[in-house]
Amino acid sequence: MPLLRYILPLPHSLVQILGSVQAKAGMCKDNTVTLLQCSGDRPGKRYRPAMTIVGNVLALHGGFVLNREEMDVSLFLLNFVSRKWSRITVHGDTPGCICEHSMVAVGATIYIYGGLKFGNEHWHQNSDLWAFNLNTLRTKPTWELVEPCSGERPSFKWDSGILVPYRKGLLLIISCFEFLTKNPPPEHNLGTFVWTFDLKSKCWSALGCIVGDGPLQPRQLAPAVVVFDDVVYAVGDYTPGLDKRIVKYSVFAFNISGMSAAKFHCT
Template identity: 30%
Template sequence: MVRDAARNDLYLLHARDLSATLLQTFCEIPSPRVGHASAIVSSVLIVWGGDTKTDPKSRQDDKQDDGIYLLNLLSKEWTRVTVSGPSPVGRYGHTVTMAHTSKFIVFGGQVDGQFFNDLWSFDLNSLRSRPQWKLMEPTSSEKPAQRTGHVCINHGDRIIIFGGTDGHHHYSDTWSFDLTTRKWSELTCIGFIPASREGHAAALVNDVMYVFGGQGIDGKDLNDLAALRLSNQRWYIFQNMGPAPSGRSGHAMASIGARVFVLGGESFTPTEPEEANYVHVLDTSTYI
C-alpha cells in the first residue's frame, strides 16, 4: 500500500550496496493487493493471498484472489497455477514459509471479519503432475487460536509462530508445529518475553528468530527488538544499540548470513519523510 493505493510492482533490493531496482515482469502478473505473503525457493518467487478488493468500486460479493502465483526470477515471467481439489480460502494477514525444500506452507490470516488458524501445504513437486493443496490437520487437540498479523518461520522440521491478533485479543504466545508428527505444542518460553502485538516481522539467523516492531495492545507502534533462541526457548531483548528503525507495523524483515534487514511498514508516529525509504541493517554476529 503506497499513499492508500494498492500496488503490484516488484523491487529487487541489493544487499551489497542497499540499492533497489524496479523489476519489469510479464505474463500473468498478480493484481494489486495488500496483506499478501511470499517466499522464495531456488529461482522462483511464490506469492499467495492478500486483500485484492481494495477498490471501493469493486463488487462486495467478489472473492479474494486465492491463486498461487509463481515468478521465474530468471525469465521474469509470472504463472498463475491452476490447482485441483480443496484449497484455502483467499485471505490476508496470513503467513507463509518454505519447509522441506519444496513445501509452501500457509497459516492463519483473516477475511471479512473471520479469522483462521488452519494450516495448508502446497508441494511444488505436484506442479509436475496434479497441482493441489493439502490441509494439514493436526494430530494434537491443542492448537493456536485463530489469528492474523502474526509471524512464522521454519526451523528444521518445525514451523514457529509468535503473536498476532483475533480482532479482540493480542497474543504473545509462541507455538511450534512438528511437520513430521503434525502436532502443535505451545512453547514454554523463558527470559524477556515480548509484549503482545500484531503486524510485527521476523527473520531467522541460525537457531535465533529475531522479531521487530508491530502494534501493541494500545495500538501504538513498537520499535523494540527481541530474539528467541530456539534451542533453549529463551527470549532476549536488546537496548542501547545505536540508531534504530522507528516504530512501525506491516514491515518486512529478511536475513542474509548474520545480517538482518528491516524495510518499509506503516507508522502512526511522526517521522522523517525519508524514513519509509530507509533500509535498516542489524549485524547479529556480536549478539547472543
C-alpha cells in the same frame, strides 16, 4: 502516506521488494534498486497477500484485489530468470479467500497458515495449515490441508501469525495484541506466543509466551520475525506507556532451548 510493502530475502545479498498497491516488483543489490519489468499472467494491484521464495521462484497467494473489493484465491508464481508470472490452476480443495496469512517454504513445499477468512457473509480468524508441493506442477497441482495429530493447536480468537522455518519443521509466532491502549479488552490482550509444528509427526507444541507476562513488558507486536540457530529475533513495535499514544521500535530475542527472552537496546 507509506504504501503497504513486502520485502523478502534472496541469495547473493539481494532483497526482493513487491509493492502491493503499486503492483511493481523491484530488486535491491549493493544499495541500488532495479525495477523488474515482468510479463505473463500477473497478480495485479493488491494488498495483504502472502509471499515466499523457493529457489528462483516467488510465490504469491491471496489478498485483496485493489479497486475491485474482492478476494483472489489464486496462487501466482514469478520466475526470476524469465521474469514471467504464472497463475496456477489447482485441483481439489484450496485455502479459499484469505488475507493477512503467513507463507513459508520448506524445500519444495509451500506452507500457509492463518489469516482472515471470509465465509457465511462474515470474516473470522483462520487457524488452518495448508501445504502446496511445487513438484505437483508437473502432474496435478494440488493444495493439501495439513491435519494436526491432536486437538492441541494455536486457536486464538484474535491473532496474527508469522510462520518461519525452524530445524526440520515450522515455527509460529502469534501476536494476540489488537489494541495498544491502557485498558484493552481481555480477549485482545493475551500476549505473543511461540509454537512449533513437526512436519513428520504433524503435531503442534506450545513453547511459551514471549511478551505479555515476561520481561518484555510493556506490550509489543511482532510484525517481522527471523530464526538463527535456536534464537527467535522479532523486530517489533511497542508502546512504552499504555496511557500514551506513542509507538517505538526495537529488537526482541527469544532463546527457544533456554526459554529466555531479552530486549536489545539499539542505537
